[in-house]
Amino acid sequence: MSSTVLGVSDLRIYYYTLTGIVRAVDGVSLSLSEGEALGIAGESGSGKSTLGYGVLGLIPPPGRIVRGSVVIDGVDITKLKPAELRKIRWSKVSMVFQGAMNALNPVYTVGHQLSEPLILHKGLSVKESLAVAAEMVKKVGLTPDILRRYPHELSGGMKQRVMIAMALLLRPRVVIADEPTTALDVVIQAQIMNLFKELRQSERNAMIFITHDLSIIAEIADKTGVMYAGKIAELGLSETVFGNPLHPYTQGLLRSIPRLRAKEKITWIPGVPPDLRIPPPGCRFHPRCPYAMDVCRSEEPPEIEVERGHVVSCWLYVKR
Numbered sequence: 001m002s003s004t005v006l007g008v009s010d011l012r013i014y015y016y017t018l019t020g021i022v023r024a025v026d027g028v029s030l031s032l033s034e035g036e037a038l039g040i041a042g043e044s045g046s047g048k049s050t051l052g053y054g055v056l057g058l059i060p061p062p063g064r065i066v067r068g069s070v071v072i073d074g075v076d077i078t079k080l081k082p083a084e085l086r087k088i089r090w091s092k093v094s095m096v097f098q099g100a101m102n103a104l105n106p107v108y109t110v111g112h113q114l115s116e117p118l119i120l121h122k123g124l125s126v127k128e129s130l131a132v133a134a135e136m137v138k139k140v141g142l143t144p145d146i147l148r149r150y151p152h153e154l155s156g157g158m159k160q161r162v163m164i165a166m167a168l169l170l171r172p173r174v175v176i177a178d179e180p181t182t183a184l185d186v187v188i189q190a191q192i193m194n195l196f197k198e199l200r201q202s203e204r205n206a207m208i209f210i211t212h213d214l215s216i217i218a219e220i221a222d223k224t225g226v227m228y229a230g231k232i233a234e235l236g237l238s239e240t241v242f243g244n245p246l247h248p249y250t251q252g253l254l255r256s257i258p259r260l261r262a263k264e265k266i267t268w269i270p271g272v273p274p275d276l277r278i279p280p281p282g283c284r285f286h287p288r289c290p291y292a293m294d295v296c297r298s299e300e301p302p303e304i305e306v307e308r309g310h311v312v313s314c315w316l317y318v319k320r
């Protein structure tokens with residue numbers, strides 16, 4: 001029996017900027033069970049990274065969680081004090097940040113950086129923590145001699161593996177990977193994707209895989225969520241979302257994936273995502289949607305469960 005490890009309910013995260021309030025995540029709900037992988041897709045600026053920060057409980061200023069809950073293993077982390085949050089971060093939930101491989105500290109060895117969380121969170125000695133770190137780097141396909149090396153001695157792919165090892169080190173229940181392959185060349189991308197697949201089998205964490213590239217999600221995720229302008233447009237099992245895309249935005253995204261020998265023309269959705277300080281009323285996708293009706297321009301579409309576990313926010317599926 002799989003149990004629910006992560007439950008996000010009506011999460012709203014806004015950035016309070018000098019030029020207005022950016023509604024980056026605006027009413028997102030989802031849940032994940034042990035060992036399950038959820039892919040989050042959507043164009044740049046749709047709120048994917050901000051959703052990741054929300055699940056991690058680390059919103060960069062001037063951002064703030066204004067509503068909703070993030071329940072990890074029965075605990076609503078939006079209610080925790082900063083010190084309590086620090087305790088669960090990396091041990092219950094961790095994140096491989098977008099562009100993370102450049103975040104390694106250049107003045108410390110990999111071993112130093114990997115052993116530090118083990119010393120702080122688990123109270124291990126330096127020797128014990130280095131032994132655990134050595135096991136973990138082997139898991140991500142590196143040799144333990146890397147522990148003596150400095151970040152500048154490593155390739156991009158090696159650094160990304162170190163960051164993945166860091167995220168997994170304390171055996172968190174939920175791991176978020178934000179565009180973990182974007183900065184890498186295609187061969188290394190494929191290696192990192194294979195690594196994630198192996199780790200899913202061996203570690204059984206719940207995983208959120210964030211990417212603008214739907215073909216990556218098709219490869220790894222059990223469930224797929226498509227984000228548009230701070231909201232989930234469609235969410236369901238990957239095979240149903242890919243096999244029977246319901247939301248016009250998902251349909252447009254899928255048509256825009258180049259396929260080898262595909263007969264149909266690749267088309268891109270015309271227009272650009274809205275400014276999240278002044279999102280369009282009604283359905284946020286209506287200015288770009290070929291099916292937009294009057295109701296779409298004034299009323300927000302409700303979430304409709306069209307088939308079991310396959311939810312879409314679109315007026316086309318509301319029986320009226």
Ligand SMILES: Nc1ncnc2c1ncn2[C@@H]1O[C@H](COP(=O)(O)OP(=O)(O)O)[C@@H](O)[C@H]1O
Nearest residue numbers: 015022024044045046047048049050060061276
């Ligand atoms: N620190 C910040 N301050 C103000 N606005 C931000 C900040 N970070 C992100 N945003 C805005 O929030 C929205 C969502 O951004 P983000 O979560 O990074 O999207 P994605 O990861 O899908 O590209 C965008 O409009 C972006 O400009």
Ligand code: SF4
Nearest residue numbers: 283286289296314315
């Ligand atoms: S609610 Fe209306 S505008 Fe929005 S995606 Fe559906 S049909 Fe298009």
Ligand SMILES: [Mg+2]
Nearest residue numbers: 048049050098
């Ligand atoms: Mg991002």
